[in-house]
Amino acid sequence: MSDSSTLPPARLHPEAELAREALAAPLFARAVRLARWAGPGTRVEAGGDLAEEQLGAAAEALGLDGEQAAADAGGAWRVAVDAGLVEIVDEERGSVRAGADLALLTGGSPQDVLGVWLAALETVLADASAPDLGALVDAVAESDGELDLSSLDWDPEAEAAFLDGVLGNLYLLTVGEDATGDAPVPLPALAASVLIPGDMGEPSNDVLQQVSDAMMRLDDQFRLLEPIGLVAYRPVDEALMTDTDEEPAAPVDDTDVARYGMVRLTPLGLYGLRARLLEAGFTAPAVGDLADKGADVLLDGTAGYPPAAAHAETEGWLARRDALAAARELLAAARGTDAGAPLRRLRCQQALALVGPDAEPALREVLDDAELGGLARVWLAEHGARDVPPPPESMVFWLTVDTVAAQLAAEGNSEELRALVEGLAAQHSGFFATAWRVDHPATADVLEAMGRLHPDKKIAKEARKAAFKARSQQVS
Structure with a gap:
């Protein structure tokens, strides 16, 4: 994955809840307790580690006992120092005091708490990538006290x-x-x-x-x-x-x-x-990122989202808006003849499915629109609206091409798309004889895909011939 990779959106819990989880994480909680335990008499060694003679008292302050107690206390102390919960005042004397970030855990925002936790996380990740301590001790012993990393592999x-x-x-x-x-x-x-x-x-x-x-x-x-x-x-x-x-x-x-x-x-x-x-430079969206953006950003932004994430993002976007105004904004953003337009219209259709009957006037306003009239009729029919004019045949075919183009963009050559292609060819006799004439930018691509996906060789050949005619029409 390159640094410009776009990842699927994460569905994050509220920051207040996450901050509580951070404070309750055992190692972080120990680091916080040691930062509050530390005082003028607390001494550290070079590098900030807790002085060996104080490890016992630190372990006792944490309620730890057993063979691992001192090591666990030392690890928690290291996290406290690296996360800014403890500050080294005098390196020569090894004295410490509470760090500025300690106060953030009680007086700061949830985001402040999470920022301190992230610093602690980096320390633990670095420790997790370090060599085994036993192997390190053996390597030092074998090299007469000189550490040779190459010997550790x-x-x-x-x-x-x-x-x-x-x-x-x-x-x-x-x-x-x-x-x-x-x-x-x-x-x-x-x-x-x-x-x-x-x-x-x-x-x-x-x-x-x-x-x-x-x-x-x-x-x-x-x-x-x-x-x-x-x-x-x-x-x-x-x-x-x-x-x-x-x-x-x-x-x-x-x-x-x-x-x-x-x-x-x-x-x-x-x-x-x-x-x-x-x-690290990745594009790592989170559900909710688009809630305050325009409909154009919503439709483009959710184009590559998995269905569940797109649904959640759209629900959050709609929750902030009046139903009728949102429907009009979505429809306006769905227009276009660019390569991404079919998938925008599919996302628009899915978004409108979440809007109640208050959106009906917006759908009626676009009944005569060449790009939106078909999906408007589908929405009105699904919501039991009356007096919906039947679509002309040209609109039916245009919507069909647009729908297949959107599915191609969203899923590629999926089983669902294969079933859609088979269904279209079966329902409409002479489909390809008419489809190649459809004035849609993706007509040739859609017909080529149908020829590639249809299992019946005869029908697949018809689709490819229709795609050739469509390409020829575009050139002329």
Whole structure:
């Protein structure tokens, strides 16, 4: 994906709700508690880490005990420093004070809280891309105290890029057209989505080993990312890793798949990844972005949205407007002969389906319009309006071409479009003899598509001949 890539729109939760989730995230909550615990007597080492002799008191302040208590307290402290919750006053003396951002958590807006959380998230993501601490200690020991990164087989940029790629795919699986709501993603599938090209056939054993290794890496990383609230994660079953000499058997059912790790983005995580994507230069829209824009921006903006997202965006847009005025604005924006016009009219038709009977006068006003008269009659008929004049044959054919052109733009050569093409050819005898004469910019393209999609060779040939006639007519 390039930096100019446009992603499907995210359906974000309200910022106030997300801010509450951020404050409740275990690691962030610990960082906040340590920032409030710190005082004039708190000392840090070079680099800002909490002095070793104070880790015990910090762990106690957090209610932590056990072997991991000191390490967990140190990690929370590092997040507090990096997120601006704690400020180092004197590096030589190692003294600290509350950071300016600490006050934002109680006196700032939800957006302020989320801004502090995003800074904390960056620290955790950096930690997740770092090498295993045990491997780091071993490497230092083997090199007589000199750290040699090459001995770790660790490339910081490659590790960060891999994790970004995995999280990017998880984002797409969350917001894309085939998104399954809150359903978690199996870890093997997520690892494979990054490592196995879509056009690859049966993966080799070497590739499968790479996927297995990536799963283990991701298992460690998601365990680190869950406490900051980015993901909800079910770790890989420890029993699968007990015998290192034996490859685990392939999962056989949903319960078995879950043992290999399951992950999903939380609503807060979706917000966080979208913020990072925007920062990286991607176009990452959110449902609601177009609510205060004109109808022209709405119709063009939702052209590439998945159906559910387009529906939600349109509902939000209509909620802010008078029904009749909105209908008139939508119809005006749907006009045009450019390549995007058919899909605009399809989105307009879908938007008008959400408008109540108050919109009827606007539809009657365009009954004689060559571009809008057909869809206006469809709307009026569906709403039980009386005295709707029948459309002339030329308008019926124009609307048919416009509809197929819109479906082509929206879905490509889909099964739904194939069924539409078959239905049109079956319902209208002599369809192609008339269709090639339709004065629509997309007539030839539509007829070519019908020839490509129709399973009956004889009818497909008729469509191609009609497309040739339409092209010849355009040239002359």
